[in-house]
Amino acid sequence: MSLFTLQKSASSCQARRGELQLPRATVQTPAFMPVGTQGTVKAMTFDEVWELGYRLILGNTYHLYLRPGSERVARFGGLPKFIGWDGAMLTDSGGYQVFSLKDLRKITEEGVTFRSTLDGSKHLFSPERVMEIEHELGADIIMAFDECPPYPATWQYTKDSLDRTLRWEERCLARHNALGGDSTGHLLFGIVQGGSYDDLRAQSALAVSAMDFPGIAIGGVSVGEPVEEMRRITALTTPLLPAHKPRYLMGVGTPSDLLDGIYYGIDMFDCVLPTRMARNGALYTSQGRINISNARWTDEAGPIDPECDCKVCRLHSAAYLRHLHQSKEILYSRLATYHNLAYYAKVMEGARAAIEQDTFPEYRRACYATWGLALPPDA
Amino acid sequence: MSLFTLQKSASSCQARRGELQLPRATVQTPAFMPVGTQGTVKAMTFDEVWELGYRLILGNTYHLYLRPGSERVARFGGLPKFIGWDGAMLTDSGGYQVFSLKDLRKITEEGVTFRSTLDGSKHLFSPERVMEIEHELGADIIMAFDECPPYPATWQYTKDSLDRTLRWEERCLARHNALGGDSTGHLLFGIVQGGSYDDLRAQSALAVSAMDFPGIAIGGVSVGEPVEEMRRITALTTPLLPAHKPRYLMGVGTPSDLLDGIYYGIDMFDCVLPTRMARNGALYTSQGRINISNARWTDEAGPIDPECDCKVCRLHSAAYLRHLHQSKEILYSRLATYHNLAYYAKVMEGARAAIEQDTFPEYRRACYATWGLALPPDA
Numbered sequence: 001m002s003l004f005t006l007q008k009s010a011s012s013c014q015a016r017r018g019e020l021q022l023p024r025a026t027v028q029t030p031a032f033m034p035v036g037t038q039g040t041v042k043a044m045t046f047d048e049v050w051e052l053g054y055r056l057i058l059g060n061t062y063h064l065y066l067r068p069g070s071e072r073v074a075r076f077g078g079l080p081k082f083i084g085w086d087g088a089m090l091t092d093s094g095g096y097q098v099f100s101l102k103d104l105r106k107i108t109e110e111g112v113t114f115r116s117t118l119d120g121s122k123h124l125f126s127p128e129r130v131m132e133i134e135h136e137l138g139a140d141i142i143m144a145f146d147e148c149p150p151y152p153a154t155w156q157y158t159k160d161s162l163d164r165t166l167r168w169e170e171r172c173l174a175r176h177n178a179l180g181g182d183s184t185g186h187l188l189f190g191i192v193q194g195g196s197y198d199d200l201r202a203q204s205a206l207a208v209s210a211m212d213f214p215g216i217a218i219g220g221v222s223v224g225e226p227v228e229e230m231r232r233i234t235a236l237t238t239p240l241l242p243a244h245k246p247r248y249l250m251g252v253g254t255p256s257d258l259l260d261g262i263y264y265g266i267d268m269f270d271c272v273l274p275t276r277m278a279r280n281g282a283l284y285t286s287q288g289r290i291n292i293s294n295a296r297w298t299d300e301a302g303p304i305d306p307e308c309d310c311k312v313c314r315l316h317s318a319a320y321l322r323h324l325h326q327s328k329e330i331l332y333s334r335l336a337t338y339h340n341l342a343y344y345a346k347v348m349e350g351a352r353a354a355i356e357q358d359t360f361p362e363y364r365r366a367c368y369a370t371w372g373l374a375l376p377p378d379a
Numbered sequence: 380m381s382l383f384t385l386q387k388s389a390s391s392c393q394a395r396r397g398e399l400q401l402p403r404a405t406v407q408t409p410a411f412m413p414v415g416t417q418g419t420v421k422a423m424t425f426d427e428v429w430e431l432g433y434r435l436i437l438g439n440t441y442h443l444y445l446r447p448g449s450e451r452v453a454r455f456g457g458l459p460k461f462i463g464w465d466g467a468m469l470t471d472s473g474g475y476q477v478f479s480l481k482d483l484r485k486i487t488e489e490g491v492t493f494r495s496t497l498d499g500s501k502h503l504f505s506p507e508r509v510m511e512i513e514h515e516l517g518a519d520i521i522m523a524f525d526e527c528p529p530y531p532a533t534w535q536y537t538k539d540s541l542d543r544t545l546r547w548e549e550r551c552l553a554r555h556n557a558l559g560g561d562s563t564g565h566l567l568f569g570i571v572q573g574g575s576y577d578d579l580r581a582q583s584a585l586a587v588s589a590m591d592f593p594g595i596a597i598g599g600v601s602v603g604e605p606v607e608e609m610r611r612i613t614a615l616t617t618p619l620l621p622a623h624k625p626r627y628l629m630g631v632g633t634p635s636d637l638l639d640g641i642y643y644g645i646d647m648f649d650c651v652l653p654t655r656m657a658r659n660g661a662l663y664t665s666q667g668r669i670n671i672s673n674a675r676w677t678d679e680a681g682p683i684d685p686e687c688d689c690k691v692c693r694l695h696s697a698a699y700l701r702h703l704h705q706s707k708e709i710l711y712s713r714l715a716t717y718h719n720l721a722y723y724a725k726v727m728e729g730a731r732a733a734i735e736q737d738t739f740p741e742y743r744r745a746c747y748a749t750w751g752l753a754l755p756p757d758a
Contacts, residue, residue, distance in 0.1 A: 040703060040710040068677075068702040076680065076698065084694045298447075301455065315463045319455065323447040324419060331419040333709055 003187065003214045004029075004246045004267075010360050014238055014265030017355040020246055022140040023185040024080060025055040025088035029246065030262045030355075032348050033058045033090060033270040034341055038067070039083045042275050043333040044341070046085045052310075052338070053345045055087040056140070058270045061133055062097035062125075066118050070136035078138025089139035090270070093130050093191075096148045096219075096251070107147065109164065127171035135179050135186055143217065144172040146191045151224040158195035165193050166207050173211060182214060189215040189248065196229055198236055205240035215246040215268075222251040222271070228376070231260050235379035238265035255284055255347045256373055259364045262351050264379065274344045278336035281325055284343045288371040292336070297322040310342035382566065382593045383408075383625045383646075389739045393617055393644030396734040399625055401519040402564040403459060404434040404467035408625065409641045409734075411727050412437045412469060412649040413720055417446070418462045421654050422712040423720070425464045431717070432724045434466040435519070437649045440512055441476035441504075445497050449515035457517025468518035469649070472509050472570075475527045475598075475630070486526070488543065506550035514558050514565055522596065523551040525570045530603040537574035544572050545586050552590060561593060568594040568627065571616055575608055584619035594625040594647075601630040601650075607755070610639050614758035617644035634663055634726050635752055638743045641730050643758065653723045657715035660704055663722045667750040671715070676701040689721035 008017040020027040034041045034049060037060045041049050049057060059079050064070060068082075076082040080089050098105050098114045105114035111126030127145045134142035146165040149158050169190050176188045190213035194200030208216055218237050221230045234249060241247055248268035249261045258269055274284065281293045285305035290297075292304065303313035304321055312321075312335045324332035347367065354363030368375045387396040399406040413420045413428060416439045420428050428436060438458050443449060447461075455461040459468050477484050477493045484493035490505030506524045513521035525544040528537050548569050555567045569592035573579030587595055597616050600609045613628060620626055627647035628640045637648055653663065660672045664684035669676075671683065682692035683700055691700075691714045703711035726746065733742030747754045 038702075038706040038708060039699070040706075040708050043709040043713075045710065045713065063706075067706060068698070072678065072698075075678070076696070082696075082699060082702075084699065299451065299454070317455070317461075319447070319451075320418070320461060320463065323417075323461075327417040327419075327442075327446060329417060329419050330422040330709055330712055331424065334422075334424065334713070 002244075004244065006244060008355055008358075010355055011358055013263045013361055015262050015351075015355045015360040016265060016267060017352055018246065018267055020056070020268075022056065022088040022187070024086075024140050027056045027088060028352055029267040030258075030348060030351055031056060031268050032258060032344050033268065035060070035270055035272045035275060036083070036085075037272070038063045039079065041337075041341075043279065043330075043337040044275075046083065048338060049085075049341070050087060052341050053349070054341070056268075057085065057087065057089055059089055059091045059137065059139060060094070060097065061091045061130065061137060062094035064091075064137055065094060065123075065133050066116050070133045074136035074138065078136075080138070088141075090141035091134050091137050091139040091143065092250075093134070093143040093145040094125055095130075095146050098125050099148050099150075109167075111145070111168075127168040128175040131172055131175040131179060131188075135176075135184065138186060140185065140187060141215065142176075142186045142188050144169045144188060144190050144213070146193055146219055148220050148223065149193065149195050151196065153195050155197055155200070158193075158197055158200055162193050162195075162200050162204055165191070166204070169208065169211060173213075187214050189213055189217050191217045191219040191250070192237055192241075193220045195220055196225060196233065201233055201237055202240060205237050209240065209242050213245070215248060216241050217248040217250050218266075219250045221249065222253055222257075227257065228379070230257070231264065231376065231379040234261055234264040234266065255344065256368060256371065258344075258347065259351060259367055260376070262355075262360065263364055274340035275337050278340040279333045281336075283336060284340050286370050288373070292318070292322050292325045304339060305343070308339065308343060308346070310339055312336075312339040312342070381623075383623065385623060387734055387737075389734055390737055392642045392740055393614075394641050394730075394734045394739040395644060395646060396731055397625065397646055399435070399646075401435065401467040401566070403465075403519050406435045406467060407731055408646040409637075409727060409730055410435060410647050411637060411723050412647065414439070414649055414651045414654060415462070415464075416651070417442045418458065420716075420720075422658065422709075422716040423654075425462065425466075427717060428464075428720070429466060431720050432728070433720070435647075436464065436466065436468055438468055438470045438516065438518060439473070439476065440470045440509065440516060441473035443470075443516055444473065444502075444512050445495050449512045453515035453517065457515075459517070467520075469520035470513050470516050470518040470522065471629075472513070472522040472524040473504055474509075474525050477504050478527050478529075488546075490524070490547075506547040507554040510551055510554040510558060510567075514555075514563065517565060519564065519566060520594065521555075521565045521567050523548045523567060523569050523592070525572055525598055527599050527602065528572065528574050530575065532574050534576055534579070537572075537576055537579055541572050541574075541579050541583055544570070545583070548587065548590060552592075566593050568592055568596050570596045570598040570629070571620075572599045574599055575604060575612065577615055580612055580616055581619060584616050588619065588621050592624070594627060595620050596627040596629050597645075598629045600628065601632055601636075606636065607758070609636070610643065610755065610758040613640055613643040613645065634723065635747060635750065637723075637726060638730060638746055639755070641734075641739065642743055653719035654716050657719040658712045660715075662715060663719050665722075665749050667752070671697070671701050671704045683718060684722070687718065687722060687725070689718055691715075691718040691721070
């Protein structure tokens with residue numbers, strides 16, 4: 001059984017329709033992964049995440065390592081079992097979080113030493129240690145430990161960082177294999193870096209493609225660069241990756257970002273946007289993003305999205321959602337998150353159907369139009 | 380059709396088993412009402428409240444009058460429709476909240492003027508105005524506007540307050556009848572006050588019993604008095620109330636308070652405890668109240684209550700709940716609230732079954748024993 005089955009490729013863009021056969025679940029691609037940072041998709045139960053059609057969610061190694069601790073999670077049989085999720089999981093490497101710590105961390109060839117944001121205690125994340133932690137967390141897909149350079153960064157900084165990341169990825173592979181490798185049910189994906197430099201991106205894509213990873217991620221995007229930059233990086237990277245391996249664009253994005261990524265050949269995405277933005281009052285709808293705190297919703301008896309058939313839109317008025325938001329009620333976060341994840345699921349379902357019918361560019365154009373956005377020129 | 384059917388009375392205590400036939404739902408009594416202060420039972424969906432067996436919930440007039448506003452709620456067809464709750468509702472009169480405002484309110488014979496805690500705006504709650512507001516909110520049961528005196532209060536203060544409350548209740552009845560009376564589907568309940576003074580409680584109970592209310596509440600309890608005081612007031616009041624009218628002990632209480640109330644003849648209760656305490660980390664279980672932040676739960680693979688068959692106890696370990704609590708995750712509040720409301724429902728279900736079998740005192744004694752509490756002497 002192969003991990004990834006490529007079922008259909010679009011004729012006039014790079015979009016692909018496939019299936020990821022993970023140890024715990026089969027996932028239809030292109031797929032969006034909701035983020036469960038601390039062992040919960042914020043405000044949701046796993047029943048709800050499942051009923052929305054999601055079969056693969058992300059957990060954050062940095063947070064879970066610090067609390068409740070990866071050893072404890074291992075004693076409970078791994079993260080999916082600890083949290084009660086019947087689907088598949090992916091853990092990031094914690095790299096993005098520890099590099100974000102700025103004053104609290106120090107990078108060496110060995111790895112990154114950092115101080116916990118919870119209690120100030122000192123820790124080392126090295127490629128080897130992160131592999132051990134991710135094996136303890138026990139997700140279906142585990143990510144290699146990389147450096148995610150900031151934006152902007154100089155060519156030289158990015159080059160040095162990339163070269164170290166490539167060495168770290170080799171060390172990840174070695175430790176992962178020493179721990180039993182992919183046959184443990186924890187599949188190690190590599191990560192392409194290289195900042196916003198075409199030559200470094202290409203070098204990274206070719207180097208990571210040559211390593212023995214069953215799937216490849218594009219990292220170092222969605223770190224503050226203009227969206228055109230993200231599209232350009234994606235468009236230049238995917239053609240350099242092996243067609244038979246799944247491609248994962250990390251930390252992306254808005255609904256339009258997802259369609260752009262798919263257009264350029266991406267199979268997997270994760271992002272906190274639908275859940276975080278929901279809690280902050282922003283709802284993704286067939287009419288574009290709306291802000292529920294806007295007074296225009298005060299007396300709106302219809303749902304937040306008249307074209308949405310999710311449970312929230314079927315049962316509740318926009319006025320009630322706005323009331324809950326203004327009253328800072330937990331139910332607001334629940335309903336808003338549920339709707340946003342339902343909308344993301346719908347956009348992705350539409351994308352998969354469109355690829356099957358080889359009408360993805362038309363689908364993308366139509367979505368952009370209903371969102372009131374201008375379709376960007378090809379990257 | 381009568382509002383209240385008394386089905387069974389205990390032979391050795393005052394406990395009663397009955398049925399409340401409200402416009403929107405039939406409610407088995409003794410019943411506990413979850414509190415939905417701002418138009419939501421905090422952290423719950425109404426589907427969940429319903430699946431736990433609740434058919435009657437409370438909304439707070441003070442909060443809903445200020446936001447989203449009772450006129451707006453009326454335009455949406457009333458509170459149950461606005462919030463999407465298929466069961467029955469009760470609104471309090473707002474009296475408890477406005478009297479709690481202390482420096483922000485002024486009491487006259489006319490009513491209470493107060494400043495909004497939301498925006499400082501000035502408002503008047505009079506018996507007539509509150510009836511109009513409660514008709515707008517449109518609950519099945521609406522409560523008369525009373526003064527809830529603080530604890531402790533002098534006899535003279537309590538006497539003056541009670542006399543005014545009785546005059547206010549007459550004015551409530553007059554306005555309620557002018558608005559269409561109980562045939563509107565909004566049944567007006569009276570409230571017994573009298574503080575901790577037996578003579579005033581008796582005066583109030585007899586006076587309110589003589590008025591044309593289909594149900595009677597005991598107010599002014601759970602305001603800081605010792606629990607013995609609450610039991611004594613309840614025990615002396617219920618025998619003075621007409622047997623054919625439902626009796627509602629306002630703002631009560633812990634699971635043991637509920638069993639005490641039932642023992643002394645109460646049919647209805649409401650309290651924020653199961654929902655508020657849940658969010659603060661306190662869980663009611665068959666082993667008594669536990670605090671989930673306690674380190675003893677860190678590695679507990681079993682549920683928070685091994686004898687509970689609620690969804691949370693079936694699906695999740697105490698260790699996971701503790702992790703969510705320590706991580707301040709919304710899912711913690713959801714699961715904890717769900718469990719506490721499930722436990723309250725179970726205690727009440729057990730109480731109803733025990734009254735049917737005329738074994739309520741034994742049931743109460745057994746519950747106290749499993750909670751590790753001493754059964755109080757008869758009041």
